[in-house]
Amino acid sequence: MGTERLEDDANAVGCASDSVIGAAGETWSALEETRKIPALILADGPAGLRLQPHFKTTSEGEKISGGEVFGMAFRPFPENLPADTRDYYQYCTAIPIASTLAQSWDMDLVKRMGEIAGAEMKQFGVHLWLAPGMNIHRNPLCGRNFEYYSEDPYLTGRCAAADTLGVQSFDGQGTTIKHFAANNQEDNRNYTNAHISERALREIYLRGFEIAVKEAHPYSIMTSYNLINGIHSANRYDLLQTAARDEWGFDGFVMTDWYATQDTSVMGQAPDKYTWHLRNRPFMPEMIC
Numbered sequence: 001m002g003t004e005r006l007e008d009d010a011n012a013v014g015c016a017s018d019s020v021i022g023a024a025g026e027t028w029s030a031l032e033e034t035r036k037i038p039a040l041i042l043a044d045g046p047a048g049l050r051l052q053p054h055f056k057t058t059s060e061g062e063k064i065s066g067g068e069v070f071g072m073a074f075r076p077f078p079e080n081l082p083a084d085t086r087d088y089y090q091y092c093t094a095i096p097i098a099s100t101l102a103q104s105w106d107m108d109l110v111k112r113m114g115e116i117a118g119a120e121m122k123q124f125g126v127h128l129w130l131a132p133g134m135n136i137h138r139n140p141l142c143g144r145n146f147e148y149y150s151e152d153p154y155l156t157g158r159c160a161a162a163d164t165l166g167v168q169s170f171d172g173q174g175t176t177i178k179h180f181a182a183n184n185q186e187d188n189r190n191y192t193n194a195h196i197s198e199r200a201l202r203e204i205y206l207r208g209f210e211i212a213v214k215e216a217h218p219y220s221i222m223t224s225y226n227l228i229n230g231i232h233s234a235n236r237y238d239l240l241q242t243a244a245r246d247e248w249g250f251d252g253f254v255m256t257d258w259y260a261t262q263d264t265s266v267m268g269q270a271p272d273k274y275t276w277h278l279r280n281r282p283f284m285p286e287m288i289c
Contacts, residue, residue, distance in 0.1 A: 017041055020125055021063060021088070022052025024258075042176075045131030046147055046163075049092040049120050059084040092120050098133060098159070102149035107162040114166020114175075121173040128220060129167055129175050134160040134208050135183045135224075143186030153204055157211025164216035174219025177212050179257060180244075181205050181233060183224035193227040201228075206243060213248045220252045225260055234260055 017023035024044040031037040044050040056064040056077055064085065066077035095101075095113045104110070117129055133147035134156050142148075149156040164175045182194040182205045196205065212218060221244060223234040233239060234256045244250040 020051060021055045021090070022050065023126060024050070024130060040127045041125055042128045042130055043121070043124075043126040045117070045129050046095075046133050047097050048095040049117060049124065049126060049129065051090050051092055051124060051126075053089060053091050055088050056081070057086050057088065058082065059086065061086075090124055092124075093117075097146045098149045099137075099146055101163075102155055102159050105155075107158055110159050110162040111166040114163040115169060116166075117163075118167040118170040118173045121167070122170050127172060127174065129173070130178065130222065131175060132160045132163045133178055134212065135179055135181075136205055136208070138184040142184060144183075149208075153207035154211065156208035157215075160208060160212040161215035164212060164218045168216070168219065174252075175216075176220035176222045176255060177209060177218045178222035179224035179233075180209055180221050180254075181224060181239060182228055183226055189225045191227075192225075193230060195229060206239075209244070210248050213244065213250045217250075218252060221250065221254050223254060223256050223260065225257055232260070 017026035018029075019026060019039065020041045020043065022043075023041050025042040027037075027040045029039040032039060052067055055067045058064065059082070064077060064081070066075050093116050095116060101110050101113060117131075121127070121129060131147075132149075133144065135142075135144075135148045136153060136156065137145050137148060137151035149159045160177055164177065167173055167175050181201070182196055183189065184194060185192055209221070213221075221240075223232075223240070226233060228236060228239070234254075240254050244254070
């Protein structure tokens with residue numbers, strides 16, 4: 001179905017797919033013709049797939065502006081729509097939040113939740129689920145604790161592994177375990193610098209990711225926004241290569257979170273997190289050996 005990208009929808013995070021309305025992202029489809037690489041559709045989570053549940057198109061298949069956007073706002077559809085306007089519905093299952101699932105201590109149940117997400121990904125044409133979230137509950141006030149499993153790295157890793165195994169039991173559907181690593185706060189998440197020793201990283205903050213990678217082999221790992229000991233997580237060779245690939249055997253691909261390292265001045269933020277950080281706080285560069 002062809003769609004028309006309307007300016008107001010195109011500028012909203014979470015409305016970046018032409019093929020699956022409301023999906024968070026879609027890779028460039030032109031690569032399919034030139035390099036035989038099909039477009040990948042990425043849908044947000046982790047409490048089920050986050051898609052636009054109801055949208056309208058013209059009889060030619062062009063999307064009409066309106067409806068729910070990223071699960072947070074609803075814009076009314078235009079009045080006096082043509083009689084041949086088409087309605088599409090893509091309702092997804094609301095899965096219990098991660099911390100609730102972890103409290104069940106039931107890995108079979110968590111895997112079943114992953115199977116529900118994987119089946120709906122297959123149904124709607126989504127390839128990658130931007131989930132599960134699995135950072136440690138370091139601070140009870142962290143704004144995304146509901147998306148994460150536990151303050152315990154072992155429980156976190158086992159839950160994420162079970163969830164991933166459920167999703168990836170469907171061929172062609174995969175998870176992007178996140179946020180790698182030490183995403184301990186939502187406030188100032190783009191510029192916070194986590195000072196962590198190698199021992200604490202390995203025993204607490206990376207342990208869950210290690211378990212998930214070794215037990216479930218997720219398709220992808222999503223890096224976090226924060227810096228770790230002065231270096232952005234997406235740019236740490238010791239995390240992405242030494243730990244994940246060389247030690248744990250990760251064989252998928254690494255992706256950044258949305259707008260992770262680009263110039264964020266267009267969003268009213270500091271244009272360069274490195275110069276901003278150096279200007280405001282000292283750091284101690286430490287590497288994983």
